[in-house]
Amino acid sequence: MQDFEFKVPQSIEFGVGSLKKLPGILKDNKSDHVFLISDEGLAKLGVVKKIQDIVEAGGLECTVYLGVVPNPTVDNVNEATQKYKESGATSIVAIGGGSAMDVAKTTGVLAAYGGKITDYEGLQKVPGPIVPIIAVPTTAGTGSEVSASAVITDEARNYKMSVISHEMLPKYAILDPDMIMTAPASIAAACGIDALIHAIEAYVSTSASPFTDAMAEKAMALIGPNLRPFVANRQDEDAACAMMVGSTFAGMSFAWAKLGDVHALSHPLSAYFHVVHGVANAILLPTILEFNMNTDRGRYEKIYNYIRTAAKPATNFEPEMLIAEVKKLRDALGMPTTLSEVGVTEDKFQEMAEDAMKSPNIATNPRSTNIKDVIELYKKAL
Known part of the structure; x- marks a missing residue:
């Protein structure tokens, strides 16, 4: 440790x-x-x-x-x-x-x-x-x-x-x-998935600690089962309470563990193409999870069990199952799935990649990332 x-x-x-x-x-x-x-x-x-x-x-x-x-x-x-x-x-x-x-x-x-x-x-x-x-x-x-x-x-x-x-x-x-109980569904979805990604990235960060793990796991335990019902009905007080506290736990976690490539790559998308931050994160998440997959030491399975809708933990887990579950969640929230859907074009990838590499979150991503990797990740998410 x-x-x-x-x-x-x-x-x-x-x-x-x-x-x-x-x-x-x-x-x-x-x-x-x-x-x-x-x-x-x-x-x-x-x-x-x-x-x-x-x-x-x-x-x-x-x-x-x-x-x-x-x-x-x-x-x-x-x-x-x-x-x-x-x-x-x-x-x-x-x-x-x-x-x-x-x-x-x-x-x-x-x-x-x-x-x-x-x-x-x-x-x-x-x-x-x-x-x-x-x-x-x-x-x-x-x-x-x-x-x-x-x-x-x-x-x-x-x-x-x-x-x-x-x-x-x-x-x-x-x-x-x-x-938060009067927010439009689109805002609730974008903000809610952003909170979930804060917890996920902090959980797999190279700067994670027992303290940040505790915060991240509690955040996922609160957000995972409540994100869908909260977006469906913002007047659901129990879901609203869980989302608000879960978001705060996720914030405490990443305040100390930092984040990773999802956030490093999403900020240039907002700067160059004005993509809503949570939407950019949601589009990038499956691509980054796949990129980081070979670094996993059992945490993908824990994340998967926090966010899946089934009551019982999965058996015979494979990391690809988490990627599929994230896509399923994103679809359930009615969010875009590709960068092209939100107006992103390939001509700015070099400049965006250079900016992404300046982010401190690159250093705490579980897989080492260079500028060529970033460009390829943008292309894959396009």
Whole structure:
């Protein structure tokens, strides 16, 4: 067993209606003015107003920023940081999925230490604690509320860069299943399979440890039997609760074990072709599982038994059975199966492969991967 370390430096509140605890959390942190970061879509659904009302009913001041865009950019972060400084707020509440939380984390960095967000690209370059963040996920998928990373698109390079530091972990996470029970089926599917892939990639990562294994296995045990019913009926409260907690466990797992080739290859797909992150991951997963197959030492069978619909564990397992089961799950969720279906073309494969090789997730994939491998994987998934 290799050496490892872990810590869980956050406070996490879970429960239907747990948002009502937000004012108390802010007061405990001596913050009387909060900066809400979210997007126009959630504002139109009334989610932002609901949280704003809870904050203000607690006697606290609130400034709202709704400029978050999918695949947030350097300009997005700069704008949010400027608005935060102008507001006089002393804490941030991030409302949404990964995009809102990525903007919140990087805003917290720049507000505390200045400079450009590109100065902090890579591993552990944030020098210390950032602005306190309370994360309120509205999807069961990203795990960003408990992850130490943010992915920001640098449009000058047409590149999705990663800022990774445990100083960026939100101080609090509020997991209220009410927040995910109105999501459209397509979003529930894309986010849910993303959470499952977080757990799978962390589980087979070369940086996996007994701690991350425990988190990943629990995530798969919760997500595996609940993803299909949750996508079919987001009002299924038991499925919603399982998906929300499972996503958080998966986030804890990959925060320490990192990920693999699925995520390394998916980020360029979003940067070059604006493919939804969870969709890109779902398309790539069977291809990457097949590529990594010869490195398996029994973990594929465990993954298979977590996600299959049959009640009893499989007998006479072969790794190909997991690949077939993943495809079956993807079909059941109504997701695209090839890159060509989502508008990807081969002419950008060389550039995308070069960007994928810059991802820290390449280093923790269970099979060594070079740029020729990446190009072939893209071609196979096309």
